[in-house]
Amino acid sequence: MDTRQLTIEAKFFKGLGDKSRLAILETLSEEEKTVADIVKLTGLSQPNVSAHLACLLECGLVKRERDGQWVLYSITSEKVTEIIALMRAIVASHSQQLYDCTRY
16 A cells, blocks of 8 residues: 555545535536636635635646636646536435534
8 A cells, every 4th residue: 555645645635625625616617717706606705715726726626827817717627526526426325424424
């Protein structure tokens, strides 16, 4: 078992393990958006969105591109969206157990 690989994989799930980051990724799943768009759609504060986008950028889950005066954010890989969809299918089957879970 490769400890370094497990560390990287755990970091990946940590990136997805925050409800604000999941909300941001959800808003980006359809199309690229500005910070203002993300703030409006998620109800999160602008500083909160910016901090989480910095995390998602650093980890490589989102990218940003300048389009004139706008900075647009998007998910780097369709596979990230697929993982979120798969997670939702699992949660739908085990929602009560996950809700009741006290270990994490």
